[in-house]
Amino acid sequence: MAPVPPAILHALSLPSDPSKVTLSTSNLGSGFTSTGTIRAKIKTGNGEEERRYFVKTSSNGQAAAEMFEGEYESLNAIVDAVPGFCPRALAFGPLKEESANCKTFFLVTEFLDLGGSSRRGSGDETDPTTLAYRLGKLHSTPAPVDRETGPRQFGFPVPTFCGDTKQPNKFCDSWAEFYAHERLLTILATSEHRNGSDAGLRELVEKTAHHVVPQLLGDGHLGYNSHGEGERIVPVVVHGDLWSGNADQGRIVDSGRDDPVGEVVYDPSACYGHSEFELGVMRMFGGFGTKFFDQYHRVVPKTEPVEEYNDRVQLYELYVWSSFRLFFTPFTQFLIISSNFALQISSFKPSCYIRWWISLGGSVDYEKVDP
Numbered sequence: 001m002a003p004v005p006p007a008i009l010h011a012l013s014l015p016s017d018p019s020k021v022t023l024s025t026s027n028l029g030s031g032f033t034s035t036g037t038i039r040a041k042i043k044t045g046n047g048e049e050e051r052r053y054f055v056k057t058s059s060n061g062q063a064a065a066e067m068f069e070g071e072y073e074s075l076n077a078i079v080d081a082v083p084g085f086c087p088r089a090l091a092f093g094p095l096k097e098e099s100a101n102c103k104t105f106f107l108v109t110e111f112l113d114l115g116g117s118s119r120r121g122s123g124d125e126t127d128p129t130t131l132a133y134r135l136g137k138l139h140s141t142p143a144p145v146d147r148e149t150g151p152r153q154f155g156f157p158v159p160t161f162c163g164d165t166k167q168p169n170k171f172c173d174s175w176a177e178f179y180a181h182e183r184l185l186t187i188l189a190t191s192e193h194r195n196g197s198d199a200g201l202r203e204l205v206e207k208t209a210h211h212v213v214p215q216l217l218g219d220g221h222l223g224y225n226s227h228g229e230g231e232r233i234v235p236v237v238v239h240g241d242l243w244s245g246n247a248d249q250g251r252i253v254d255s256g257r258d259d260p261v262g263e264v265v266y267d268p269s270a271c272y273g274h275s276e277f278e279l280g281v282m283r284m285f286g287g288f289g290t291k292f293f294d295q296y297h298r299v300v301p302k303t304e305p306v307e308e309y310n311d312r313v314q315l316y317e318l319y320v321w322s323s324f325r326l327f328f329t330p331f332t333q334f335l336i337i338s339s340n341f342a343l344q345i346s347s348f349k350p351s352c353y354i355r356w357w358i359s360l361g362g363s364v365d366y367e368k369v370d371p
Helices: 004-010 061-081 129-136 174-195 200-216 277-285 288-301 304-330
Strands: 020-023 034-044 045-056 090-095 105-114 160-162 165-167 236-237 249-252 260-265 271-273 353-358 364-369
Touching: 004 034, 020 061, 045 061, 061 090, 061 105, 061 129, 061 160, 061 165, 061 236, 129 174, 129 236, 129 260, 129 288, 160 260, 165 174, 174 200, 174 271, 200 304, 277 304
Parallel strands: none
Antiparallel strands: 020 034, 034 045, 045 105, 090 105, 105 249, 160 165, 236 271, 249 260, 353 364
């Protein structure tokens, strides 16, 4: 057992007595973080009770500070909309109280006790412990009103991270603007910064961002059927990195609440966006079967125009593949998509169309084809 750093004790208002507060570390975590469990004996009206807290630390300097702030805000955005769906973030900050030169930062959350078999697709969407119900409720709850401008906007109050890739999340009035500029063009700029410029790739990314995105996701189109009936989409909180490894069965413990066992999520990279953006990563990596998606769409129907649903989800996969490849391997051809998918921009009538391929072995190819 290790002593709990004073900065964490202070943030959680815990006693400094080492016999009452301990920290056990694990070998878990990502390449950026280490994790551990704090056990604290807390005085109550009936004596003492033990509470557990989950803690992450990272020595990655300012990037760690921004990463933990993003996760802090992401977790609390989710739990504010759907209590019990993820642990509430309790504190984050520099690990040393003399914060000016501190390179190590921490994040503390409620303790999530994982266990049992996941029931994705079992039960039905009316069961409040299922993933279909909880994710559906998250995606049916409008994002908070912007504190400065009033209207709900697409974006997020702070930057978040997908792996080690920073997502600025600047607020935008339209979803098409946000997805083009804060996702596709941002990941292009990150790739060029790390790997050097590629004029051909830049042309293709920009054509996708400036032609395909507005025609599939633009205002006056997304949310409306072929007869022009419908309404503009409303931003909702999306987890942002909901692959099967970031969802499980469990419950929040030692919180003072009596949360039921149910499907839970963690490690979010949230934004206020289009609900279907979530489905790109969920469908790409698997782990969520047809029955789950059927249940989910009974809670959150496919956005109009429904006939473009698969095109939209594949367009969202584009960003996920981009981030995935940028994180795991150096490359210049970062704009990639699954091996069985060709994004045919010709169907949206610009001056040309582009096909993309990726093999899981790592080879990437694309071509520009005149109509």
